[in-house]
Amino acid sequence: MPLRVYNVLHREKVDFVPIHEGKVNMYVCGPTVYDHSHLGHAKSYISFDVIVRYLRFSGYDVLYVQNLTDVGHLLESGEDRILKKARQASATPMQIVETYARSYFADMDALGVVRPDISPRASAHVPEQIEMIEVLIEKGHAYVAEDAVYFDVTSWREYGKLSNRRLEEQETGSRRLKGSGKRNPEDFALWILAPEEHILQWNSPWGRGYPGWHIECSAMSRKYLGETFDIHGGGIDNIFPHNECEIAQSEAANGVPFANYWLLVGTLTVDGQKMSKSLGNYTTIKDALARYRPEVIRTFIFQSHYTNPIDFSDEALQAAERGWERIVGAVRLTRDKLRDAPDQGENTFADVLSAHRAQFVAAMDDDFNAPMALAALQTLTGEVNKLLNSGEVINKPTLAAIEATYSELGGQVLGIVPQGDAHSIDMKLTDGLIRLLIDVRKQARAEKNFARADQVRDQLKALGVLLEDRADGTTYRLE
RNA sequence: GGUGGUGUGGCGAAGUGGAAACGCGGUGGUCUGCAAAAUCACUAGGCACGGGUUCGAUUCCCGUCACCACCUCCA
Structure with missing residues (x-):
């Protein structure tokens, strides 16, 4: 097309x-x-x-x-x-x-x-x-x-x-x-x-x-x-x-x-009025970035077609943020599972991925319809979450294909999915330490020492590390 | 006054001549030590209003209203 x-x-x-x-x-x-x-x-x-x-x-x-x-x-x-x-x-x-x-x-x-x-x-x-x-x-x-x-x-x-x-x-x-x-x-x-x-x-x-x-x-x-x-x-x-x-x-x-x-x-408005210097109703990019991640600001902008005006408000940004989190949550989980997934097997998810990719591409081919492309990523995310939560063991080729789809469409094209695998020494160290604490907490939970388990979780949370317990283990994300 | 655009659920926002995407929010389940996340179900009987064309219009045409942008510096 x-x-x-x-x-x-x-x-x-x-x-x-x-x-x-x-x-x-x-x-x-x-x-x-x-x-x-x-x-x-x-x-x-x-x-x-x-x-x-x-x-x-x-x-x-x-x-x-x-x-x-x-x-x-x-x-x-x-x-x-x-x-x-x-x-x-x-x-x-x-x-x-x-x-x-x-x-x-x-x-x-x-x-x-x-x-x-x-x-x-x-x-x-x-x-x-x-x-x-x-x-x-x-x-x-x-x-x-x-x-x-x-x-x-x-x-x-x-x-x-x-x-x-x-x-x-x-x-x-x-x-x-x-x-x-x-x-x-x-x-x-x-x-x-x-x-x-x-x-x-x-x-x-x-x-x-x-x-x-x-x-x-x-x-x-x-x-x-x-x-x-x-x-x-x-x-x-x-x-x-x-x-x-x-x-x-x-x-x-x-x-x-x-x-x-x-x-x-189209114009960005605030309460229906154009954001402009002269009206004084503007938020600088620096101020906005202090409150929202860049990916969230991008997601907010992609929720309406580029030719249309879009009204800025904290409510709208927060809604965009929640929607964005759902997508990257699925990506994070995929990358997490990829760490120790079995190598053997075929990509069993290829049909779902290609169908959503086709929707995404059709949307973007139609005058760069980002809202529709974003919708394709959202429905894909529903499918991916269902798969990841099914309790079945998912092989590496499948997970890698999912990861690649998000990285390409959500990362390379829209710029709302951050790159995975932080390669810096600092991130590797941080990742290792967090996983070590997750293991310590796992031990405490196994011993029903919930006070100790919650202490680890609470203190990590204070540092901006959120733990999420799943049937198949604990994952974390950075605030 | 002129030009262009918009008007869709509680909010944001796509879309189409033939049963109204997607996200947020809400309600009720499931999962769970708790939390968080995820998931399932439900959440517009109608798409500003009035006409017209059509077997059928939210979608096309005409009119009306409202809002916005530009005509004066701003992407």
Whole structure:
């Protein structure tokens, strides 16, 4: 079955056909690094993480580019947000950029988000942006005003095609014309001339200044992925004006289509309202990670389709946590039994595994339907638990096949099943010591010395080690 | 005002023109020294509301209402 994706550009679900067979070139709008990231960013980048992981799992060679915006992203006041932060922190702009770029990567690493292959920065691609602006001016799609170089939206008939906006139907605030050399209110800045005291500025054919926000994505995607590439991703909240401007600039400059497929992620909300800096209703990723495991945050996000909004609450996270625990509980038990299972025998569970794998793959092939894929893992977990609790001896080939299925689908693709077998010396030692204590407690229980047995269990619990007695022995898990 | 989207059980959330996934929660069993986990059964007679098409609609069409996002900085 072919992979199908919902292409926002045409508002329909279509078969995914890459430009070059077996190869996917993909660009996702990255963050502006002027503050710590919050869970809204997590939803976006975890969603694309799974898209990239699944494409690779499906055999595609993916080149994943995600930019870092470190210049040109202006506040409503017209002030560059990086500069504002730098002034507040009495730091240089590049210190701010470096600080928060590192923070961003640290957060993404902690969430298990696979790093993009290339993370280009806007400030490091000024020549490429200038070059593109020059082409736009030559072709009559941009003009030089006294304060900036603007893209002339009336020169590009298709402007608005992604977001279905018609210029004449928009509420055009007069504010946007105030004090600028724009010909049309919807014209947007490609290059902004900087006053002398402005800290971030470069030489350009039009005078010293800095690039506008939108041009960076056009210039950098072209540089690394070509004039036409396969997938462009981002948050739905940036469909206008940012994504719209990108398309217009790129197609006007290059004369060929920009991205073939547009995949946009729904918003993370809090009490139905978008999580955002300006509303102040945000939870940083660092704060969230202090309360929930990364796998739990991922599971929470996978419980709704990436295109839909999802509402954040502690209740929802806790529900996700319980659901996640059920899955990894089965995995833990499987790995535990694998330690001393008989080698002989055939995989008697192959049919169940392949049926659930097929469900999982069918779900993901249908526009990366993670909620449905997760459901397949959940029903598989029911089957696995039944098998493991049946009281029968299960052979190694069967257990290994179960383990491999979870590691592949739940681990490699979704990133919610941690790797087994901690190989570090510390973990081996810890594991050995815990098992030693389990043996000691077993002895006490055999002697009906329940006080001693409970003491071992209670003290281990205080250390975050939870013991679970089963008919076939005691297992443990770390809190 | 324009554009796009959403409205499904106590909560979260999939999905389909022909008996409503999955998870959480709840109730009652089983297992168990206790605890924890697991497991079994039950838990929406209806999918915002009103029309229409159809043998049949939650699913398609029209209308209405509500909420959200974007049109102004945010993935």
